[in-house]
Amino acid sequence: MHDVPTRTGETSPGVASSGSSGAVAGEREPLSAGLKQRHLTMLGLGGVIGAGLFVGSGAGIAVAGPGIVLSYLIAGALAMLVMRMLGEMSAAMPASGAFSVHAERALGRWAGFSVGWLYWFLLVVVLAVEATGAAQIAHGWVPAVPQWGWVLLFMVVFTVANLSAVKNFGEFEFWFATLKVTAIVLFLGLSVLAVFGVLPDTEPAGLSNLTGHGGLLPHGWGGVVSGVLAVVFAFGGLEVVTIAAAESDDPARAVGRAVRSAVWRILFFYVGSMVVIVTLLPWSSMQPGKSPYVAVLDSIGVPGAGQIMNIVVFVALLSALNANLYGSSRMVFSLAERGEAPRALLKVSGGGVPRRAVLASVAFGFVSVLLNLEWPDSVFLYMLNAVGAVLLFVWGLIAVSQLRLRPRIEREAPGKLALRMWAFPYLTWAALAAMGAVLVLMLTDDTARPQLLWSAGATGAVLLVAGLRALRERRAGR
DSSP states (O other), rough: OOOOOOOTOOOOOOOOTTTTOSOOOOOOSSSSOOBOHHHHHHHHHTOOOSSHHHTTHHHHHHHGGGGHHHHHHHHHHHHHHHHHHHHHHHHHHTTTTTTTHHHHHOOOOHHHHHHHHHHHHHHHHHHHHHHHHHHHHHHHHHHSSSSHHHHHHHHHHHHHHHHHHHHHHHHHHHHHHHHHHHHHHHHHHHHHEEEEETTTOOOHHHHHTHHHHTTTTTTHHHHHHHHHHHHHGGGGTHHHHHHHHHGSHHHHHHHHHHHHHHHHHHHHHHHHHHHHHHHHSOOOOOOTTSSSSHHHHHHOTTHHHHHHHHHHHHHHHHHHHHHHHHHHHHHHHHHTTTTOOOGGOOOOOOOOOOOHHHHHHHHHHHHHHHHHOOOOTTHHHHHHHHHHTTHHHHHHHHHHHHHHHHHHHHHHOOOOSSOOOOTTTHHHHHHHHHHHHHHHHHHHOOOTTTHHHHHHHHHHHHHHHHHHHHHHHHHHHO
């Protein structure tokens, strides 16, 4: 059916369309099964730990004070619910397009087309931010190499890694994630010792930073809500693990284990970090754009704290770049499988890598990087705003798809429900309501409103294209 080789003993798959008689299909992806469980586990843990946590959390603390702990609990709970829904569907119906395939099966081709292309656009635009941020850090270390030279180097290295066997991507992400997780564990360990005054030249921190400076909620619940807006998008990236699971030996079991292990540990890392930060330092000393991790390490006397965190942030940015390039290539490949993208992108190497899909994604990534380097405050800013709220649109369709597909799976193949959404359908509806609330809050927030409006425009444009395509196909069918 497609210009792709299949694994030995398998037939070339076609992804069930919305008109398929069943929600559950038994097809297998024509991609390599080169990812191991350890790759997926660490991808799930490390995929969401990025610069948004290490640096961006300072902005959340500045608006919420110690209440940032509640902000992270709320945002993290929403992310956990979304991942549980996505994990349920991906374990029952693993596919490289993940939620795009699920949306098509649940709601029709327009939904799969829309969410797939919007997510692809989100990844290749954010890829530019990550490449530029990593290049800025590297340029500070080696000023002789211009920033654009570092960007070129990073893009070439990760393009080559993604063009070769998928296990190379898995190894990159495994070690990147290991370093990030290790850094957070060490940070938490040192910080807890400092809280209790165990470290040399430290005294027990007590509760003064939590009860003073305006108390636990210095800006009231409004500050907590503002904190949610500041941190909720930091949880984006978890979705890639369900895309990657399709390239493992046992996708159903792999995605279930990865989702189970990731969500609780990530919530622990995020919330635990915020607890020790606001306990050790006055929240009013936090500055947006400055890493609160560096501030804590400086306060407890860790030498070279700034450079240590620079290295961690650098690795986090490269890890996100690598994961986004992978995720975008698999998403556009899945779109091509279903006739929603050029069929030329279906060409797969002998090792099971969709090289044309990788090249198409990195090509647009290069364009985004150039726009970011040349017009960061104009053209690229508009692009970045256009994807600012797309993650919520993706999460919303995941929830709606799960509401539609869960009864079908229970009816047609209940044995495939290896991972079940908690308290279905009540928590799914609760998550949808929470997403709606976040969108309303963005509309009322002067800083977030432009992102919401631009993202709504981008979403509307993609939906319009999807509608016109459906209309053309309907007329052609007549």
